[in-house]
Amino acid sequence: EIEIRNYYTLEDIAGLDEASLRLSWWNGTAWVECSDSGVNTADTDGYSGYVWAIIKAIGTTPTLANMAGTAFMSMGRPPALPPPPSEEGPMVPPPPPPGTTDVRGVTTSAGRFLESVTAISEDELCTLTISSGTVGLTEELEPLIKITMLIMDEPPPPPEDTHIIGLTYDFQPSGATFDPAITLTWSYDPADIPEDVAEEDLVLAYYDEATGKWVELEGCVVDPITNTITAPVSHFTTFAIIGAVPPPPPAPATFSVTNLSVQPTKAKPLETVTIAVSVANTGGTEGSYSVILKIKGVKEAEKSVTVAAGSSEDVSFNVTREEVASYSITMDGLSGSFTIAAPPVPPPPVPVTVPPAKAPINWPLLGGIIGGVVVVGVGIFFLIRRKAA
Numbered sequence: 001e002i003e004i005r006n007y008y009t010l011e012d013i014a015g016l017d018e019a020s021l022r023l024s025w026w027n028g029t030a031w032v033e034c035s036d037s038g039v040n041t042a043d044t045d046g047y048s049g050y051v052w053a054i055i056k057a058i059g060t061t062p063t064l065a066n067m068a069g070t071a072f073m074s075m076g077r078p079p080a081l082p083p084p085p086s087e088e089g090p091m092v093p094p095p096p097p098p099g100t101t102d103v104r105g106v107t108t109s110a111g112r113f114l115e116s117v118t119a120i121s122e123d124e125l126c127t128l129t130i131s132s133g134t135v136g137l138t139e140e141l142e143p144l145i146k147i148t149m150l151i152m153d154e155p156p157p158p159p160e161d162t163h164i165i166g167l168t169y170d171f172q173p174s175g176a177t178f179d180p181a182i183t184l185t186w187s188y189d190p191a192d193i194p195e196d197v198a199e200e201d202l203v204l205a206y207y208d209e210a211t212g213k214w215v216e217l218e219g220c221v222v223d224p225i226t227n228t229i230t231a232p233v234s235h236f237t238t239f240a241i242i243g244a245v246p247p248p249p250p251a252p253a254t255f256s257v258t259n260l261s262v263q264p265t266k267a268k269p270l271e272t273v274t275i276a277v278s279v280a281n282t283g284g285t286e287g288s289y290s291v292i293l294k295i296k297g298v299k300e301a302e303k304s305v306t307v308a309a310g311s312s313e314d315v316s317f318n319v320t321r322e323e324v325a326s327y328s329i330t331m332d333g334l335s336g337s338f339t340i341a342a343p344p345v346p347p348p349p350v351p352v353t354v355p356p357a358k359a360p361i362n363w364p365l366l367g368g369i370i371g372g373v374v375v376v377g378v379g380i381f382f383l384i385r386r387k388a389a
Contacts, residue, residue: 001056006074007047016076019105023053026071033075036110054110098122100148103136111135111143121149126169128233129183136182139175148172152238156207159214161245165202166192171236181232184217188227188241197243199224204231207238214242253287253309256280260334266341269322273338276316277331281307291315294330 006023013021021039024031034053041049051074055067099122106114112135119128126149130136136144148171155168166188186204193199202222205214217231229241259278267273279289286308293300305313321327321340329336 001054004053004055004072005050006052006072007044007050008074010048013048013076015078017079018049018076021051021074021076022109023051024073024075026073031073031075033109036108036112038108038112038114040114054112097148099150100146102146104145107136107143109143111137117147119147119149121169122151123167125166125187126239127185128171129185130178131180131182134182135179137177138173139177144173144176147176155240156212156214156238158240158242161247162214163194163197163243163245165197165241165243168238168240170238171233174236176236178234181234183230184233184239185228185230186239186241188229190224190227193243194245196245198246201246202229202241202243204229205240205242206233206235207240209237214240216242250284250309252283253281253285253289253307254283255287255289255307256282257291257332257334260329260331260336262329262336262338264338266339267321268343269324269340270320271340272318272320274316274318275329275331275336275338276314277334278312278314279305279307280312281309284309291332293317293319295319295327297328297330 004023008021018041019039022033022037024033024037026032034055036056037051037053039049039051044050053072099120101117101119103113103117103119106117108114113130113132116132117128117130119130120126128147128149138144150170150172152168152170155164158164184204188202190199193202200222203220204217206217207213208215217233220229220231222229233239257277257279259276261274261276263274263276264271275293277291279291281287281289286306288304288306290302290304292302300319301317303315303317305315307313324340324342326337326339329338
């Protein structure tokens with residue numbers, strides 16, 4: 001975009017209302033007022049002021065591309081005639097109602113503020129600061145005429161677990177927008193802050209009618225010395241100071257010990273016995289807990305365990321005993337036992353019966369006997385045969 005300036009003297013604008021000066025351009029058939037134009041009445045280089053216009057490359061006629069040969073001229077209107085006198089005296093326009101600021105004389109037809117403006121609510125608790133050069137438009141994209149801050153009799157309810165501090169205001173015209181954002185400064189009474197709300201946690205919020213929810217403004221700054229809260233505002237709607245009630249602190253760690261386990265319950269001397277429990281944290285914060293193991297009423301060992309909120313941890317001890325006996329166990333109210341048993345006695349050896357030793361075989365004698373029997377048998381055989389013959 002570029003800016004065109006047309007400087008003037010008081011003689012140049014004799015008979016015209018200086019505030020009405022605007023820059024116009026010739027479209028070939030008529031003079032057309034530039035959409036973003038105004039007047040600066042400050043003395044500059046020997047001139048009484050200058051009329052300016054902002055020409056943009058897109059969306060405005062003329063554009064930068066077709067300005068060659070275009071004529072520009074400053075134009076103004078004569079001052080308004082005073083109202084005719086009446087029997088009751090001269091008519092004086094009524095002042096704007098409390099909480100309303102008239103901005104017709106300080107904005108261009110495009111809504112650009114020619115000077116800084118301060119708007120104050122009726123009770124002087126809310127202050128809007130609008131910098132020179134800010135563009136303010138109504139919801140219909142028309143330049144602003146006035147700004148009003150009205151106290152609401154029946155404001156929307158605050159969000160759950162929050163309080164509205166002081167009064168609620170409706171900024172009008174509703175839906176008006178500002179570019180860049182303007183500054184809202186809100187004064188509050190510390191006596192209005194409930195005990196459960198911290199002053200430094202106060203925020204400015206607007207009510208979003210589309211969603212039916214309060215929305216916190218970004219960039220809120222609380223000053224507890226001046227008792228004010230400040231935030232940028234880019235549109236008009238319903239505004240309030242809201243204080244949130246902090247959530248209650250989490251419950252402290254609370255422990256329970258369950259599931260006593262003894263493995264094995266019967267062991268041999270010096271065999272390891274494992275004793276375990278489960279430690280649960282039913283509180284709202286992490287904490288540490290010490291588990292104490294007692295055997296026969298005497299403290300045997302102690303372990304500390306850290307357990308997150310809503311979690312549990314297992315704790316175990318390994319013990320041994322040599323003496324044959326039964327051992328009672330206590331651990332945080334839980335009780336159990338284990339037994340050390342003597343090793344089993346081996347059975348007596350089974351006697352082995354040894355058969356009597358056998359006499360050695362006399363093989364020569366046995367052979368002789370067998371031979372003799374054979375000879376006798378053969379002799380008998382032949383004898384019988386001879387008799388038979």
